[in-house]
Amino acid sequence: MTLEELGYNKRFEAFRIEQKLNDFEIGRIIAEHKERYTVKTTQGEYEAEITGNMRFSAVSREDFPAVGDWVALSTYDADSALIHKILPRFSIIKRQAVGQFGEIQVIATNIDYAFLVQAVDRDFNLNRLERYLTICYSSKVDPIIILTKTDLINDQEKAKIIENVNQRLPNIPVFAISNETQDGYEALIRIIEKAKTFCMLGSSGVGKSTLLNNLSDRKIMKTDSISHSTSKGRHITSHRELIVLGNGGILIDTPGMREVGITDTTNGLETTFDKIISLSQNCKFKDCTHTNEIGCSVLAAVENGEIEMNSYENYLKLEREKAHFESTVAEKRNKEKEFGKMQKNYKKDMRKNKY
Numbered sequence: 573m574t575l576e577e578l579g580y581n582k583r584f585e586a587f588r589i590e591q592k593l594n595d596f597e598i599g600r601i602i603a604e605h606k607e608r609y610t611v612k613t614t615q616g617e618y619e620a621e622i623t624g625n626m627r628f629s630a631v632s633r634e635d636f637p638a639v640g641d642w643v644a645l646s647t648y649d650a651d652s653a654l655i656h657k658i659l660p661r662f663s664i665i666k667r668q669a670v671g672q673f674g675e676i677q678v679i680a681t682n683i684d685y686a687f688l689v690q691a692v693d694r695d696f697n698l699n700r701l702e703r704y705l706t707i708c709y710s711s712k713v714d715p716i717i718i719l720t721k722t723d724l725i726n727d728q729e730k731a732k733i734i735e736n737v738n739q740r741l742p743n744i745p746v747f748a749i750s751n752e753t754q755d756g757y758e759a760l761i762r763i764i765e766k767a768k769t770f771c772m773l774g775s776s777g778v779g780k781s782t783l784l785n786n787l788s789d790r791k792i793m794k795t796d797s798i799s800h801s802t803s804k805g806r807h808i809t810s811h812r813e814l815i816v817l818g819n820g821g822i823l824i825d826t827p828g829m830r831e832v833g834i835t836d837t838t839n840g841l842e843t844t845f846d847k848i849i850s851l852s853q854n855c856k857f858k859d860c861t862h863t864n865e866i867g868c869s870v871l872a873a874v875e876n877g878e879i880e881m882n883s884y885e886n887y888l889k890l891e892r893e894k895a896h897f898e899s900t901v902a903e904k905r906n907k908e909k910e911f912g913k914m915q916k917n918y919k920k921d922m923r924k925n926k927y
Contacts (some may be wrong), residue, residue, distance in 0.1 A: 575600075575614060579682065579769050579822055584642050584659050596644035596656060602814035604639050611645060611653060612814075618653040620645055626655065633676055634664070639812040639824055640681040640769060665711045665771060668897060680771045680812060680824045686713045689774035689783065691721040692733055692748070698740050699886045702844055704773055705741065706890060710840025713771070716745045718760070720779040723750040740883055751782040761787070766820030773826060784825050788817050841894055845887045848879060863888070 574580075578600045588598060599613035611620045622637065630636055635658075637643055642659040665679040665686065688704045690696050701717065708715040717737060722730050730748055737746050745763070749756035764770065764787070772780045814824045842849045848870055852860065856867025862884075865871070873879040 573612070573614065573816070577767055577816065577820065578612060579767050580642065583662065587659050588644070591644075591657070593644045593657065596646055597653075598659075599643060599645055599653075600814070601637050601639050601641045601643060604637070604812055607636065609637055609655065611643060611655070613645075615647075616651070618645070618647060618651055620653040620655050622655045626657075634666070634678055636678075638664075638678040638681050639814055640683060640771075642682065663712045665707060665713060665773070667707060679773070679826055682769060683711070683713045683771045683824070684765075684768045685770045686711075686715050687718050687770055687772045687774075687783075688715055689718045689720060689772055689778050689780050691778040692719050692730065693721050693724040695775055695778050696733060698736065699882065700775075701737070701741060702883065702886050703890065705744070705844045706840040707773070708840070709843040716747070716763070716770075717741070718783070719746065719748040720751060720783065722748045722755065723752045740880060749783075751779045751786060754786060757786065761819065764817065764819060764821035764823075767822065769814075769822040769824065771824040771826065776827075780825055784815065784823060787821075787823065788815055841887075841890055845883070848873075848884070848887050851879075 575598060580598070580600070584598075588594075597613050597615065599611040599618070601609045602612045602617070603610040607621065609620045611618050620643075626635075637655055637658055641661065643655045644657040644659070645653045645655045647653045661681045663683050664681050665683055666676050667679060668676065686704070686708050688701060688708075690701065696719070705715055719730075719733065719737075725733075734746055734748060737744070747756055747760045747763075749760060772783070774780055812824060812826050814822060816822055848862070851869045851873050852862065854869040855862070855865070857865055860868050860870075862868055862870040870879065870884070874881055874884045
């Protein structure tokens with residue numbers, strides 16, 4: 573398999589030449605297991621870890637490799653290697669680390685398209701889709717909505733769900749499929765491009781692993797049924813893994829995510845809720861919060877039905893979440909800065925006392 577078939581392109585090659593990385597092999601991380609990585613190269617697959625220098629200089633989790641990364645590595649036996657450098661990423665899908673305020677968890681990198689997977693029988697939730705869309709737009713990744721388990725509802729119910737999605741989330745491709753009958757697969761397969769990387773995002777139990785197995789024509793991931801006691805999906809996929817499909821497309825499966833905290837610091841939220849943002853330009857007050865102000869164009873649009881109440885409330889929720897994340901990150905940086913100053917002054921005092 574060539575590097576190009578794994579998604580390598582001219583941008584990565586230009587960086588390799590610029591950085592004079594000729595003495596290193598180039599590979600792509602296809603799996604991650606607690607800071608140990610499986611890297612695929614033209615010579616085969618290697619179990620790799622990062623160098624001590626990379627670990628020491630890392631400021632945050634984003635400085636560590638992730639599935640989808642292109643890396644420069646050196647091999648030291650038949651199947652082992654050391655990662656020396658991460659090539660610049662053109663996209664990063666990330667979320668707030670669960671239970672760690674201000675911390676980021678990288679889900680996957682160098683992604684072209686994200687499959688936003690929801691089951692129509694129990695998991696379907698437009699608010700959650702808007703959350704995933706915000707993550708995609710913030711990450712510079714094109715979203716594609718996939719509705720699974722359509723064999724569990726009738727055609728009228730399916731048509732209504734698709735209509736609801738199109739009304740609230742216009743201009744996003746929507747594919748309705750059944751993993752059991754494979755209805756809808758033909759249309760889905762047609763959009764999977766050779767050497768382009770797709771990532772699947774969704775809760776546990778929505779059929780991501782079965783979808784991957786069907787698209788690859790072989791059983792790669794374990795699958796399981798929904799828990800009858802909790803009606804929630806069981807976590808079958810326990811790690812991220814990159815798979816090259818038979819038609820040349822590249823697909824990354826991810827563990828199910830019950831918590832998807834946004835880390836939007838660009839315009840992801842603005843793109844997802846572009847209608848609200850556009851209307852807000854007509855508000856009477858420039859600092860309008862769109863909650864109770866007189867002359868608020870957004871509230872007027874909600875009242876006359878131009879904007880759905882659920883979408884409006886979801887926007888306010890995500891806006892508060894974004895503001896909280898940004899303030900937490902800023903507070904953390906200030907603390908780190910103060911700690912750095914304290915260390916610097918301490919070392920300075922120690923040198924003075926020494927002489």
